Amino acid sequence: MISTIYIEEEIAEHPRSRAILERFPDAEIIACERYGEIFNRKSQNFRLQKKKPALILAKKHKGLVLSTPKQYGIGAEHNYYFSHMLNCLYDCRYCFLQGMFQSAHYVLFVNYEDFIDEMQSVLNQHNNDPVHFFSGYDCDSLALEPVTHFTTTFLPFFEKNPQSLLELRTKSTQTRSLLKREPIKNCVIAFSFTPDKIATALEHKAPPVEKRLQAIIDLQNAGWTIGLRFDPLIYTRDYIEEYSTLFNTLFSKLNPDLVHSVSLGGFRLPKDYYRKLEKLYPDEKLFSSPLIEENNSIGYPADIRNDMLTFCKNIILQHVPLEKFYPCHETI
Amino acid sequence: MITGPGKLNTAAAVTYHHARIGTQPADCWLNIGVAGHKTIPVGEARLINKITDKQSNATWYPQIIFKHNVSCAALITLDKPSATYQSSLFDMEASAFYQMAIRLGTAEMIHCLKVISDNASQTMSSVNASDVKQMITAQLETINDLVENLRTFSHELALINAEPEHYQTIIEQWHFTQSERRQLFRLLRQWTTRFSDQEVLSTIDRHKTAQAIIRTLEDQMKNTDFVIHD
Ligand code: SF4
Numbered sequence: 001m002i003s004t005i006y007i008e009e010e011i012a013e014h015p016r017s018r019a020i021l022e023r024f025p026d027a028e029i030i031a032c033e034r035y036g037e038i039f040n041r042k043s044q045n046f047r048l049q050k051k052k053p054a055l056i057l058a059k060k061h062k063g064l065v066l067s068t069p070k071q072y073g074i075g076a077e078h079n080y081y082f083s084h085m086l087n088c089l090y091d092c093r094y095c096f097l098q099g100m101f102q103s104a105h106y107v108l109f110v111n112y113e114d115f116i117d118e119m120q121s122v123l124n125q126h127n128n129d130p131v132h133f134f135s136g137y138d139c140d141s142l143a144l145e146p147v148t149h150f151t152t153t154f155l156p157f158f159e160k161n162p163q164s165l166l167e168l169r170t171k172s173t174q175t176r177s178l179l180k181r182e183p184i185k186n187c188v189i190a191f192s193f194t195p196d197k198i199a200t201a202l203e204h205k206a207p208p209v210e211k212r213l214q215a216i217i218d219l220q221n222a223g224w225t226i227g228l229r230f231d232p233l234i235y236t237r238d239y240i241e242e243y244s245t246l247f248n249t250l251f252s253k254l255n256p257d258l259v260h261s262v263s264l265g266g267f268r269l270p271k272d273y274y275r276k277l278e279k280l281y282p283d284e285k286l287f288s289s290p291l292i293e294e295n296n297s298i299g300y301p302a303d304i305r306n307d308m309l310t311f312c313k314n315i316i317l318q319h320v321p322l323e324k325f326y327p328c329h330e331t332i
Numbered sequence: 333m334i335t336g337p338g339k340l341n342t343a344a345a346v347t348y349h350h351a352r353i354g355t356q357p358a359d360c361w362l363n364i365g366v367a368g369h370k371t372i373p374v375g376e377a378r379l380i381n382k383i384t385d386k387q388s389n390a391t392w393y394p395q396i397i398f399k400h401n402v403s404c405a406a407l408i409t410l411d412k413p414s415a416t417y418q419s420s421l422f423d424m425e426a427s428a429f430y431q432m433a434i435r436l437g438t439a440e441m442i443h444c445l446k447v448i449s450d451n452a453s454q455t456m457s458s459v460n461a462s463d464v465k466q467m468i469t470a471q472l473e474t475i476n477d478l479v480e481n482l483r484t485f486s487h488e489l490a491l492i493n494a495e496p497e498h499y500q501t502i503i504e505q506w507h508f509t510q511s512e513r514r515q516l517f518r519l520l521r522q523w524t525t526r527f528s529d530q531e532v533l534s535t536i537d538r539h540k541t542a543q544a545i546i547r548t549l550e551d552q553m554k555n556t557d558f559v560i561h562d
Contacts, residue, residue: 048438052398236560
């Protein structure tokens with residue numbers, strides 16, 4: 001799967017780097033000074049590179065843990081995000097990473113301990129207040145778990161700090177490492193969903209909806225708390241029918257007591273990212289959706305957006321209490 | 333195109349080639365040449381995955397996104413010939429070639445293939461022009477494979493970058509401002525994805541102005557059900 005690995009000289013001997021290199025004995029190894037020499041170079045084509053992404057092993061020096069935008073949250077006042085990886089195994093056509101990054105290569109920051117130290121200082125800063133940490137903003141949290149062993153290192157920190165909470169945002173069914181250990185209360189495995197037909201059309205290489213659902217059922221059976229993320233909501237003529245089917249399927253099979261939170265938000269992207277995506281995939285139907293430009297962002301016009309959000313909210317609230325519901329959009 | 337030795341000749345050749353044929357971002361650029369190495373046998377080829385310019389210490393990483401049967405290696409570009417053999421390939425052109433080509437093309441489409449002309453036991457003094465010609469000729473199959481691979485991507489890129497059908501015809505027939513052209517470009521692309529079986533020209537042929545055309549295309553989009561999947 002990975003045939004080229006770039007590695008920053010500084011972390012070439014890091015035990016995590018060595019273990020990964022051992023896992024890919026046939027990969028071409030290329031030394032570099034800083035990952036940005038490869039990752040941030042202009043003139044790369046994300047779409048072409050996505051055909052054969054390389055892995056870049058790097059060290060994150062600054063900005064390891066950052067505050068989330070204001071409207072982002074699932075119940076705490078203090079919210080932070082961090083990315084042990086950049087980019088994703090999957091290839092969702094609406095993904096903003098394609099607009100944000102020059103390169104489709106996967107960057108893995110192997111200095112996990114530095115992230116954990118930074119989280120500790122964030123916790124110290126907030127005394128004993130609840131603090132939520134979100135993973136999966138710049139990547140899928142679990143998709144490369146067999147290679148990264150991310151949860152193995154990070155979960156013990158959260159286990160020791162019950163005032164904190166970790167959200168692992170994912171579409172992946174790579175849950176073995178979680179199922180192998182005792183669940184912890186302050187970790188939410190948050191799965192993103194769109195209805196089946198939309199997922200097939202747009203979420204390339206991601207596990208199909210029914211496999212994600214099975215992963216959730218297995219996790220719940222093992223005692224893990226899960227989250228449901230309907231963000232982005234995607235418009236299509238029959239969205240009412242398609243989203244109704246999705247909600248019915250999910251809520252008929254899940255244990256509502258082990259649903260930590262449900263959030264939703266309409267498809268929208270910063271204008272620059274959207275324009276880049278549109279250029280990369282001119283033949284993609286998503287980009288001929290009824291979309292408008294508003295406040296430097298591209299999204300559905302208010303009527304479509306509000307209809308969809310209201311409709312989804314009404315169904316969701318039939319299954320989960322209001323205090324577990326977190327719309328990502330201010331208009332509902 | 334034969335560039336002649338050295339960075340200056342190579343950079344000039346890339347620029348000249350671009351100016352002469354008006355290269356596009358979808359075109360492939362391939363630098364084929366010879367290089368020295370400490371131990372790799374003379375006559376073997378290497379696809380370059382890292383280029384360092386010795387003088388400036390600048391580095392580039394050619395993006396190899398295709399399957400290939402040739403081994404890869406890092407290369408250092410020197411300003412002067414050298415008989416100090418190292419564990420990297422060395423030549424006198426690649427950094428200039430890459431640095432110039434990357435300004436004109438797309439990273440995944442720019443590559444260097446080097447044939448080993450000399451090593452610690454068969455030094456450069458024993459190599460002449462006809463040897464070089466022979467060494468390169470012996471690698472024609474590798475070169476062809478490489479070109480075939482790049483051709484596929486070039487074709488894909490050209491399609492991605494292509495203007496939508498009828499765009500030129502329309503802007504020649506009606507007067508569009510720059511911003512209207514951008515709108516039209518986008519609308520025509522959307523039209524192709526949504527109404528592939530409908531002829532756009534017959535929808536707009538009675539229109540008198542660019543604004544009227546844009547309005548019609550927008551209205552048709554707005555008034556037709558949007559279904560994202562088949
Ligand atoms: S799973 Fe998430 S991060 Fe990965 S491609 Fe899809 S939207 Fe992007």
